Every structure is written in C-alpha cells, then in structure tokens.
Amino acid sequence: MIQVRSLVKSYGGRRAVDDLEFTARPGQVTGFLGPNGAGKSTTMRIILGLERADSGTATVNGRPYAQLDEPLREVGALLDARCTDLRRSGRDHLRVMALMGGIPVSRADEVLAQVGLETAAGKRTGGYSLGMAQRLGIAVALLGDPHTLVFDEPTNGLDVDGIRWIRDLMRGLAAEGRTVLVSSHLMSEVEDLADEVVVIGQGRLIEQSGIREFIDRASGDRVRVECADPAALAIALRASGAVTEPERPGTLLVNGLSRRQVGEIAVAQRIAVYGLADCLVSLEEAYVRASRNSLEFSTRDQEVPA
Amino acid sequence: MSTAFIEIPRLVRAEFVKLRTVRSTVITLIALTVPALAAGLFLATRLDPEPGRPVNPEHLALTPLVVAVFLVELAVIMLGSTVLTSEYHSGMIRSSITAMPRRGRLLAAKLLAVTLLSAGFGLLLSLVVLAVSVPAVQAEGFEVPLTGLVPAVVLGVVLYLPMLAVFSAAVAAVVRGSGATFTIMLMSVFVLPNVIGFVPWAGDWLERYWPPAAGFEVVLHSDKAGVVSPALGYAVFALATALLVAGANQVLQRRAAV
Numbered sequence: 001m002i003q004v005r006s007l008v009k010s011y012g013g014r015r016a017v018d019d020l021e022f023t024a025r026p027g028q029v030t031g032f033l034g035p036n037g038a039g040k041s042t043t044m045r046i047i048l049g050l051e052r053a054d055s056g057t058a059t060v061n062g063r064p065y066a067q068l069d070e071p072l073r074e075v076g077a078l079l080d081a082r083c084t085d086l087r088r089s090g091r092d093h094l095r096v097m098a099l100m101g102g103i104p105v106s107r108a109d110e111v112l113a114q115v116g117l118e119t120a121a122g123k124r125t126g127g128y129s130l131g132m133a134q135r136l137g138i139a140v141a142l143l144g145d146p147h148t149l150v151f152d153e154p155t156n157g158l159d160v161d162g163i164r165w166i167r168d169l170m171r172g173l174a175a176e177g178r179t180v181l182v183s184s185h186l187m188s189e190v191e192d193l194a195d196e197v198v199v200i201g202q203g204r205l206i207e208q209s210g211i212r213e214f215i216d217r218a219s220g221d222r223v224r225v226e227c228a229d230p231a232a233l234a235i236a237l238r239a240s241g242a243v244t245e246p247e248r249p250g251t252l253l254v255n256g257l258s259r260r261q262v263g264e265i266a267v268a269q270r271i272a273v274y275g276l277a278d279c280l281v282s283l284e285e286a287y288v289r290a291s292r293n294s295l296e297f298s299t300r301d302q303e304v305p306a
Numbered sequence: 307m308s309t310a311f312i313e314i315p316r317l318v319r320a321e322f323v324k325l326r327t328v329r330s331t332v333i334t335l336i337a338l339t340v341p342a343l344a345a346g347l348f349l350a351t352r353l354d355p356e357p358g359r360p361v362n363p364e365h366l367a368l369t370p371l372v373v374a375v376f377l378v379e380l381a382v383i384m385l386g387s388t389v390l391t392s393e394y395h396s397g398m399i400r401s402s403i404t405a406m407p408r409r410g411r412l413l414a415a416k417l418l419a420v421t422l423l424s425a426g427f428g429l430l431l432s433l434v435v436l437a438v439s440v441p442a443v444q445a446e447g448f449e450v451p452l453t454g455l456v457p458a459v460v461l462g463v464v465l466y467l468p469m470l471a472v473f474s475a476a477v478a479a480v481v482r483g484s485g486a487t488f489t490i491m492l493m494s495v496f497v498l499p500n501v502i503g504f505v506p507w508a509g510d511w512l513e514r515y516w517p518p519a520a521g522f523e524v525v526l527h528s529d530k531a532g533v534v535s536p537a538l539g540y541a542v543f544a545l546a547t548a549l550l551v552a553g554a555n556q557v558l559q560r561r562a563a564v
Contacts, residue, residue, distance in 0.1 A: 013422055049407040051562040069309065077404055078492035083397040085328060092327035093401075100405035102313070140401065187413040 001025055001179055002047060002148060007056035009042055009203075016042045018203035019056070024181040026147070026198070028211070029174045031194030032183040033287060039203035039240060040183040041079075044152050048077050060148050072101030075118030077150045082133065086126030090117060090136045094143065103144050105141025112138040116165075138166070148179040155189055167193050172216075175282065187284035197283075199290055206294045218286030219279065223254045223262050226275035236269045237262065253279060312413060317406060317415030318422070321389060323351060324398075324418075331388055338381035346374025347428065350439035353446065359554040363448035364455040371435045375463050375525050378431060381423050382467050383491045386474030389416045391484035403563045411429060413558055417551065428467040432460040455527060458536075462524035465540060470495070472548045479554035494518050517546035 002024040024030035034040050045051045047058045049065035060068065062076050068074050084093045092110045094108035112121045115135040120128065125136060134157055135149050141149055151170070155163045157205045170193060174180045184190050188277040190197070190211075199206040207214060227233050230252045243255040244260075254262055259278055266273045281289070349370035349420055364517065393399040407410045450456065478487040483550050499519035504507045514520070514534055521543025524536040 045562075048404055050403060052560075065404075068407070071407055075404075079400060079404075082399075083400040085324070085392060085396040085398045087328045087330055087396075088324075089327065092323070096320050096323050096327070097401060097405055099316055099323060100402060102316060127521055 001062075002058070002060055002150070002181055003062075004032075004043065005056055007046065007058055008054045009039075009046060010054055015203050017046070017053070020200065020203065020205055022198040022205060022208045023056050024179050024198070025032060026179045027177050027181060028195040029170055029172055029180045029193055030196045030198060031190035032198050032200070033187060033190060034183075034185065034200040034206075038185075038200050040185075040200065041152055042203075043200075044077075044079065044150055044181075044183060046124070047150060048075070048079070050079075069080050070102055070144070072103060072144035072146065074144070074146050075148045075150060076144060076146040077152075078134070078137040078141045078154055079152050084125045084133075084136065087124055089122050089187070090125050090128070090139075093120040093136065094139060097140050098143055101144055107143055107145075111142045114142060115139045131159060131162050134158055134162070134166075146178075149173055149181070151180070151182040153183055153185070155184070155186070159203075160300070163189070165173070187287050191283040199287060201291045205246065206290050206293070208260045214282050214290070215255070215283060217288045218289045219256075219281045221256055221258050222279040222281075223255060223257065223259050224251060224254055224275070224277050225262055225266070225277045226251045226272060227266060228272040228274070233266055233269060236265050236271075240265060250274075313406070313411055314415050314418065317411060318419045319476035321416055321419035325385075325389070325423075328392070331392070334384060338384060339378060339427075340375055341450055342374045342377035342381065343434065345377055346370045346431070346435040347438055349373055350442055353442050361448060363450045364445050367436065367439045367443045367450050368456065370439045371432055371459065371463070372525060374431055374435050375428070375467070376468070378427075379470060379495060382427075382471050383474045383488070383495065385424060386420045386471035387478035387484060387487045387491065389407075389420055390475055391482065391487055393495050394482040395484060409558045410555055413551075413555055414446070417472050417475055420475055421468040424467040424471040425434065425464050426464040429460070432463050436460070459525060459527060460534060462527070462540075466521055466525050466543075469540075469543055469547055470518070473485075473518065473543075473550060476547065476550035476554040480550075480557050495534050515542050517543045 004020055004022050007017050007020040008015065020039070020043060032043070042051065043058070045067060046053050047060065057064065065071060065075065086098070091108055091112060094107050094111065098105045098107055114120050115138050117132065117139060117236050120132055124156050125133060128136065131261050134154065138154065141151070154166050154170075158166060170180050170182060174195070182190070182194070194211050196208070197211050198208045199214070224247065225233065227250070230246060230250060234252055237244050237252075237254055237257060240257060240261070242257045245253050259276055263273065263276055346371070352365050393402060402412055403409060425494055436456065440452075440456070443450050474487065474491050477490055478484075481487045481490065495518045498536035499513070502516050503513035505512055509531070515531065520534050520539035523534055527536055
C-alpha cells in the first residue's frame with residue numbers, strides 16, 4: 001500500500017506537488033493520471049526516496065522508503081529507463097542491483113527470462129532500443145519479487161506487443177495481490193488497465209475514485225437510443241426536460257434522462273426502440289471534464305475578493 | 307545499526323563488480339598504471355649513484371618506488387572519482403539510491419572499495435618495484451637495511467594512495483562531473499603544491515601544510531627543514547580528507563538524486 005498525505009514540493013517558488021493526497025491499495029492497478037508536468041514523476045520520485053518533500057509524507061506499507069529494511073524486496077520501481085550505466089551489460093546491471101539490494105544474484109537470469117531479454121542480456125545497455133531499456137527497467141523492478149510496484153510511464157517506447165505485454169504483466173501482478181501504481185499521460189493506455197484512478201493537475205489531486213465511477217460521473221445521464229421515429233421521441237423527451245440531438249439517421253443522443261426513463265417514455269409514446277444504451281465518455285474525455293471543473297473552481301476561488 | 311555490518315560488505319562487493327564490468331574503466335586504470343610500473347621497474351634496473359657523493363643505499367633503492375607512486379597517483383585519482391562521477395553521468399546513482407536509500411552507507415561502501423583497492427595496489431606496486439631495486443643496489447655492493455626507511459616508505463605508500471582515492475571520491479561526490487573533478491584533483495595534487503608558495507604572507511605556511519603535498523611526505527620522508535614530518539603531514543591530509551568526506555555526505559544526503 002502506498003499512502004501519500006498532504007505532500008508538498010516546490011521548485012524555485014513553483015509548486016510541483018501541492019497538498020497531494022491519495023492511496024494505492026493492494027490487489028489493484030492504480031492509474032496515476034495527469035498531463036505532462038502535472039507532478040506525477042516528482043511524486044513518484046518522492047515515494048522512492050530520491051527526492052525530499054517540503055512537507056507531508058509518502059509511505060510504502062506505512063514507512064518512508066528510506067526507512068525500509070530491504071527496499072528492493074518491498075518496492076519495485078521503473079523510473080525513466082535510463083538509469084543504468086550504458087557501458088555495462090544488462091545482466092551485469094541486474095547483478096549489481098541484486099548485490100546492492102541483498103538479493104541472490106541468480107535472480108538476475110530469472111527476471112531476464114521473465115521480461116524476454118535473455119538474448120540481449122550480454123549486450124551493453126547503451127545499444128538497447130528504448131523498448132529493451134524499458135524491459136530491463138522492469139526486470140530491475142521485479143528483481144526482489146516486491147509486493148509494491150511503481151511504474152512511471154512504463155509504455156514509453158514500447159511497440160504494440162510490448163504495451164500488451166506490460167499491461168498483462170501489471171494486471172497479473174495486481175491479481176496476485178500486489179499494489180501497482182502506474183503513471184501515464186495517455187488516458188487511453190490506462191482505460192482498460194486501471195481499477196482505480198488518481199487524477200492530478202498542476203500538482204493537485206483532482207479526483208481519486210474507481211475508474212468506472214469516474215467515467216460514469218463524467219458521462220452523466222447520456223443515453224443513445226435507436227428507434228422507429230426519432231423526431232416524435234425527441235419531442236416527448238424534451239417535454240420531460242431532456243436535451244436531445246440527432247446522431248445518425250434513426251438515432252438520438254439524450255442528455256439528462258436515464259436509460260430507464262427514456263425506455264419508459266418510448267413505451268408510453270408507442271415508439272419501437274431498436275437499441276438503448278448508456279453513452280459513456282472515454283477516460284480521456286472524463287479526465288478533460290474533471291480537470292476543467294477543477295480549474296474553474298480554482299480560478300473562481302481566486303476571483304472571490306478578499 | 308547492526309544492519310550496516312551486513313549491508314556495507316555487500317555494497318563494497320557491488321562497487322567492485324561495478325568497476326569490473328565497465329570495460330573502459332578497466333582499460334583506463336590499466337593504461338594509467340602500466341607506465342607507472344614500467345617507469346619504476348626501468349629506474350630500478352638503472353641505478354646510477356652520482357659519482358663523488360656519499361651513497362645512501364636506502365634512497366637509491368626507494369627512488370624508483372617514489373617515482374612510480376608519483377606517476378600512479380593519476381590512476382588512483384581516476385579510481386576514486388569514477389565510483390561517483392560515472393554514476394552521476396549515467397543516472398545509475400538513481401538506481402543505486404533506490405537499492406540503498408541509506409545514502410551514507412552507499413558513500414561509505416564506495417570509499418571503502420577504493421580504499422581497499424588502492425591499498426592493495428600500493429602494496430603490490432611497492433613489493434614489485436623493491437623486488438627489483440633492492441637486489442640491484444645490493445649488486446652494486448651496498449647494504450640495504452630492510453628495517454628502517456624501506457618498510458616505512460612501503461607503509462607510507464599503503465597509507466597515502468587510499469587517502470588520495472578517498473579525497474578524490476569526496477571531491478567527486480560534491481562536484482559530480484568527471485571533468486571538473488579531474489581538474490580540481492590535478493590542480494590540488496600536481497599544480498598547486500608547486501605554486502602555492504608564491505602566495506604573499508601565507509605562502510610558506512600553505513606550502514608546508516597544503517594537504518595533498520603534506521600527505522605525500524609519508525611516502526617521501528624528505529627529512530628537510532621547512533617540511534612537515536611524515537606523521538604530521540599525513541595527519542593534515544587525513545584531517546582535510548575527513549572534512550571533505552563529511553561535506554560530501556551532507557551534500558549527498560540533502561541533494562535530490564538527479
């Protein structure tokens with residue numbers, strides 16, 4: 001479990017992380033979302049003890065990272081892939097990490113196989129493609145078989161197969177009961193992966209919730225209905241307070257009424273319905289709406305005269 | 307803090323593996339070492355006492371070693387600084403700190419690793435050069451006592467080189483860049499000792515106590531007026547190094563691992 005409480009970090013007067021608060025729980029993939037520069041990487045670096053917070057705490061299983069007895073056995077981390085000496089081979093890098101972390105050196109070859117890097121293990125990491133470097137970083141994260149994993153933009157530089165592989169890996173890790181925190185600025189990447197989302201903007205928490213709730217809430221009551229007489233149905237729906245717009249011929253988009261209400265109105269009007277479904281926005285659209293709302297709040301706050 | 311006794315030895319081993327597994331480091335160290343050794347051995351085979359002056363057989367046998375040590379200082383500076391500069395340069399420092407977030411232990415292990423390596427190397431260099439020079443002096447018909455100055459200088463080499471390595475590592479921990487570190491070290495060890503005496507007012511004092519030069523007295527045993535004794539010189543060097551290490555530790559603790 002990762003707990004971030006009242007975390008603040010400034011650089012030269014600019015708040016990169018601003019009173020941030022969230023929890024990543026075991027057994028779930030927690031997506032850590034926000035645009036570039038929102039403070040995701042800074043937060044992760046603080047979680048991993050690479051940087052000091054100005055105030056607030058970030059703990060793993062109740063303790064700050066720097067106080068963990070065997071950090072590599074408790075937390076596996078993938079930060080930016082380039083934190084290896086490019087002149088050293090992938091296998092040697094893993095051996096060095098294992099030695100420093102008090103992990104049997106034999107684990108190096110096990111994780112190399114797990115990430116599919118056996119054939120490149122003897123090559124200098126400077127010759128690795130971005131995808132290979134990313135796999136090596138994941139191998140390091142898995143070295144200590146940790147219960148908590150922190151991945152910063154893990155799909156960077158990976159091809160389609162690589163992205164699929166890493167999603168399956170993360171889902172598998174969470175299914176084993178581990179805590180998985182994964183950051184991304186690409187919402188579509190996280191949409192089918194995360195169970196929970198932590199959305200931040202300008203260093204502040206915008207929302208933490210289950211991904212389904214998050215999308216449902218952003219979607220509001222928006223229903224797509226396909227029927228025999230859209231024009232007539234539209235009139236009836238508007239009479240009930242809905243806003244409608246035609247989509248394709250024979251299809252209406254209805255805002256402001258639930259699926260159930262639309263169905264009942266159609267029956268009352270004796271209009272045949274061929275299709276009726278909630279119209280959910282994408283995670284990306286949900287994110288845009290949530291961040292727009294939070295931005296409006298913050299500007300409105302500032303406009304209130306003192 | 308009993309875990310330190312478990313963690314530091316494995317961190318030291320990791321430092322050895324880090325050094326060994328980067329081929330360019332190994333090649334550079336060898337390239338800087340071989341000429342020093344070659345020069346020592348070459349001089350050891352061509353001892354020519356100045357004619358007409360009283361011969362000091364101990365000095366005759368030790369001169370090749372002192373020259374070799376002087377030349378091998380470059381390799382030791384390189385060894386000491388590379389354990390930190392290479393990590394900052396590559397970003398490996400982030401990996402190291404996630405593996406060992408108790409940064410003081412990481413630094414201690416690095417210093418211990420370069421200490422052990424340069425002490426072992428200093429001993430080896432001394433024995434190899436003396437194994438050639440002492441018999442050569444004896445072959446000229448002189449007696450070389452192996453109880454006085456000779457073991458004192460060997461001990462001096464084994465004390466001086468590790469301290470130089472630690473000094474370099476501490477500078478590197480603060481400065482981070484290899485170019486800047488190397489420049490500072492070359493200035494401190496090779497350039498400043500020759501010019502610092504020209505500083506007005508304090509020149510004599512600075513020349514006497516400039517730490518790397520004072521420390522080298524433990525190898526040189528000059529025994530001249532105006533020069534510190536080996537013990538005092540080494541103590542000055544050790545004190546300066548200790549202060550630098552304390553500073554390096556502070557910086558490492560506070561700085562973000564970028």
